[in-house]
Amino acid sequence: MIPPLSQTATWAEIQAQPALWEALAASPALAAAHDWLAARSPAEIWLCGAGSSAYLGEIAAAACPVAVQGARVRALATTDLVARPRAFLPAGAVVVQFGRSGDSAESVGLIEALDALAPMMPRLHVTPNPEGALARRPAPGPLHVLLLPEGAHDRGFAMTASFTTMLLAALALLSPEGARPLPALAGRLRDLLPLYAAQAEGMRTPERLVFLGTGPLAFAAREAALKVMELAAGAIPCLWDTPLGFRHGPKSVVRGATDIVLLRSPDPHAALYEADLAAELREQFPDSRVLSVGPGGEIDVPLPEGEGWGAALLVPFAQILAATLSHRLGLPVDDPFAGRGTLSRVVRGVRLHPVAP
DSSP, X not given: OOOOGGGSHHHHHHHTHHHHHHHHHTOHHHHHHHHHHHHHOOSEEXXXXXXXXXXXXXXXXXXXXXXXXXXXXXXXXXXXXXHSGGGTOSOSEEEEEEOSSSOXXXXXXXXXXXXXXXXXXXXXXXXXXXXXXXXXXXXXXXXXXXEOOXXXXXXXXXXXXXXXXXXXXXXXXXXXXXXXXXXXXXXXXXXXXXXXXXXHHHSOOOSEEEEEESTHHHHHHHHHHHHHHHHTTTSSOEEEEOHHHHTTTGGGGOOSSEEEEEEOOSOHHHHHHHHHHHHHHHHHOTTSOEEEEETTSSEEOOOOSSHHHHHHHHHHXXXXXXXXXXXXXXXXXXXXXXXXXXXXXXXXXXXXOOOOO
């Protein structure tokens, strides 16, 4: 029997995010990691991860293309690095690797590729799991491990608290504000969560969903689309794009009961294009429902100027929507692929191929 949504681990982890952000802000470990990164004086900082852990790097890199340390920031998925390590390594960069479990094949694969091709490249591992390879495996060169608050190690299938906590850790490491915005963001999310839950409960179950965003919020839209597809076990296909890019072909996905969620930017210029597209979609697709979330939207969420910080406030709406739809579809929210053996909480089935030095 499917338990009530409020009794699932996934729901508890979504609700726990404000407290985790406050714990992260107060963590001496975050300050120590910031100092360690600054001491490396890198020319480049690579933000690496797989799946959601890659998407948070894309948000942070788009929000902070140049870090407070003066380094150029680049998002590189471990899935790309592991597949073609010689296309990237060696390089004069600090590799910052994110991982919820820290034990995925790609996390280990990147460690092994670095050991073989660039053993002295400095590495910063960010993870909430003290037992994973990212936390425990030694390196031949400089290595620092940032362990996140324990509650960020989600037990549910989907990354929720781990995603936003790692995102905020990345932004705190890279941006001039450091961890200062985190307590205020936590307070705002605490107020938003019940509003998000009420909105999600009142929404229909669409045939398809589209998430759109500009700049860093484009990659927040990518994470939002993944959350719904994961927790709906593929029953609701999802697409993500930018408001301007959506017209260039991807808009063809809209038909029937396709609903569109627009993550609105705090940038007033970007917001003009977003408003234009929302009006166009409502006129062209009367069977679709267009929902704007962000400054001036149907769900009005004032955002800080830094769109990376704002992504942490908007993605939880998609988390709640995904969990709500999953439960409505009669799926086990904490493991929507139970009994299928096709997807698992920690990716399985990847065979690592050794990298010769």
